[in-house]
Amino acid sequence: MATLLTAFACVLLLAVLLSSLAHRTILSTAALFLVAGFVLGDGVLGVVSVKATDPLVGTLAELALFAVLFSDGMRVGWQDLRAAWRLPGRALGWGLPLTLVITAVGAHYLAGLGWIESLLVGAILAPTDPVFAAALVGNEKVPPRLRQLLNVESGVNDGLALPFVILFLAIAQGSADLHLGELGLELGVGVVIGVAVPWLAIKLEQTRWFAASTQYEPLNALAIGLLVLALGKATHGNLFLAAFSAGITVATFGPRQRESFEHFGELIAELFKLAALLLFGALVTPALLGSVGWTGWLFALGALVLARPVAIWLSFLGSGLSVREQAAVAWFGPKGFASVVYGLLVLGSGIAASLQVFQLVAVTIVLSILLHSSTDIVVARGFDDEREVPAWFGRLRRRGGES
Incomplete structure (x- = not known):
């Protein structure tokens, strides 16, 4: 330790x-x-x-994903979704399931996994991570609608992919048929806790008897998150759906709490994410990278350059986005932290194909991090209109204006 x-x-x-x-x-x-x-x-x-079965790995993965989903949910309140749903709705409503299915087809035919395990791989790799496209999202020369699209999509798709991961994992474990009602109850309890706890806490603070000081205001949302985590543990509700629901509820009913917690919460989530990435990297050994064979690497490459681009192209037909904007959205579907934690959960689940699933997920994430984190600045610069004009042309144009 x-x-x-x-x-x-x-x-x-x-x-x-x-x-x-x-x-x-x-x-x-x-x-x-x-x-x-x-x-x-x-x-x-x-x-x-470290080993995948170490309690530290499972606990850290659970806490990290909880923190990330809580922060993600807080970035996308209902007002934000209603105001900017047209383009993100295409990416989430069509792009996400299409990416899942195309990725699953690749896992089945290239890696030889069964259909349920292939769908599980597709669900794990469907979410995107905004961290690796930070230069694109943060560049003011990039069209606002494109930055908004990537921000909302990456903030919501972790939570939307989660029920599919849980369902396919339960089926792979052979427990879905026997415990489908129990699984539904777990998901439902998680959502109820995630909505009720923050709503009650925010309403309580808005009464005349209570008021948070400026110093302690950032801890308000932290206390809400910890209470949701504790109640989720006590009631066996799904912690991750509870976290995501709680974040959305805070963003919807407590804009002040959301604003005060934003920076502090992002730092907490970032610490958990980096710690989990360090452990994930320690589990990805040279032997693991070599054991997937050429078909595994071909699958990983296809998941990045084929599954997401095809899904986005189909989803945005007639959307009004330019070819360059569609290309940027199609390419920046980086596989990030949520996929890391989902992969760790599967590795510790004990299903027969857990190691093979983890191997495919691992090589895809490694390849994605290396490719996407090294190309975001390059693509972002493509939206800089000044860079599209040669320097000699700019000087000639200025001289022409002076004469």
Whole structure:
């Protein structure tokens, strides 16, 4: 534990010292933690020794995904969804399920998985992560509707993919038929807790008897999140749907709480994400990368350059987006943190194909992080109108205006 904590602290310090450089170049903080975990893991240096069955891995993955879904939900209240639903609705309503199905077809025919396990892989890899497209989303030269589309889609699709992951995993475990009612109850209880707890807490603060001070205001949403987590554990409700529902409820009924918690919450979620990426990298050994064979790598490449682009192209027919905008949306479907945690959950589930599923997910995520985090700035610059005009033409145009 001490060794792992030391390794995380050292890599975190390095990431902080390089963060300014990372914002200006293709260097990615997420990629840094992934590579550090890989190098420090059993497959290379053996400094960080972890197994998928270690309680620490499961606990950290659970807490990290809870924090991320809570933060994601808080970014997309109902008002935001209603105001900007036309384009994200296409990506989520059509793009997500189409990506899932096309990815599942590839897993079945290239990797030889059964259809249920293939659908499970598709559900795990369907969500996108905005972290690896930060330069695109944060560039003001990129059309606002495109940035809004990527922001809303990546904030919502983790939660939308989750029920599919749970369902296909239950079927693969052979328990869906016997416990379908129990599974539905678990999901329903999670949603009820996620809506009721923050709503009551916010309404309580709005009464004349209570008021949060400026100093403690950021802790309001944190307390709500912890209470949702505790009640979810106590009632066996689904923690992840509870977290996502709670985030949306806070964003909808407590805009002040949302605003005060935003920066603080993102830092907490980021810490959990980076720690989980370090452990994930330690589990991805050279032996694992080599064991998937050429068909596994071909599947990973197809999941990135075929499944998402085809799904987005079909989803946005007649949408009014330019070819360049559609190409940017199609390419920036990076497989990120949610897929990492879903893969870890499957690895610890005990299903017969758990290792093969994890291997396919792992190589796809590794390839995605390396490709997407190193191309976001390049694609973002393509939207800079000044860069599309040659320097000599700009000088000639200015001289013409002076004469």
